[in-house]
Amino acid sequence: MATSKQLQFIATDAMALEVREGLSATPKRLPAKLFYDEIGSELFEQITELPEYYLTRTERYILERFAGEILQQAGPSLTLVELGAGTASKTCVLIEELLQRQSRALFYPIDVSPSALEEAMRQLGRQFPSLRVNPIVADYTGGVAALSRISGRKLVLYIGSSIGNFEPQDAVRILRRVRQTLRAGDALLLGADFAKSPKILLPAYDDSQGITAAFNKNILARLNRELDADFDLDRFRHVALWNRSDSRMEIYLESTAAQAVFVPALDMDLSFEPRERIHTENSYKYTDEMIESILRLSGFTLAQTWCDRKRWFGVHLARV
């Protein structure tokens, strides 16, 4: 299995190819997975604590408020699996509730980052001595393959609104693969952000402290660090737009002037018009219909949705 360093370093063939393709395209684009090197992951942690970025704390509130109901609905004797677990900080709420229902429990956090999983192990070991934690270092494909080797009645957590960063057809592809590894009685818990007013969405993706802008620009900083490119970060600005018809937030880096950039490791000369954009991310905001539809198309049935009072965020339990 590839180590996180291999997976995260741009100057590997697959990543470099994606960067080359994206920067050669019209309009230009870069893959959002480039956000998450060490600096970007730290910036994302800061985003989750911003007053404008309601997603993380709202999902945590829902999990805290409804942990009992969620586990009741999911069924008895559960093994928890979490896709893209990171440090599993929100999962503690469910684990605590689970351990009140069953004396022993198994938790399989799956993530590309060994250091995040080590941190999860440390924290969970301290907090829950009777929990057995079996971390799996894997990306989505490897993680989903690992799912089929886990026995017992599974509750697969796919929380944190990560599904929103995939195009809907890719989201269906991922969920369908998850579905194929599950058996009768297993369930999926999906956390997704609801579509809402741009008055709430725009500041969440363009905060007043400029942390999201720094997170976005870190992609260019990475190209400078890892591909020896000469992007002038001061000549790009962070742009966040609400695309109502596609129900998604769109994130761009916009060139503030006509400029040329050289990427030596790819032997690429780039030129930018004033206001030309690089598309770096979509973050889909789901309606109830969209949630039902991606779950149905991937072979799940929606059993129940829990949300906050304002219906800003939803946690959905789906059965096979």
Ligand code: AVI
């Ligand atoms: C990781 N993901 C759910 C975040 C989101 O809200 O789409 C990534 C992010 N991009 C800008 N801010 C946060």
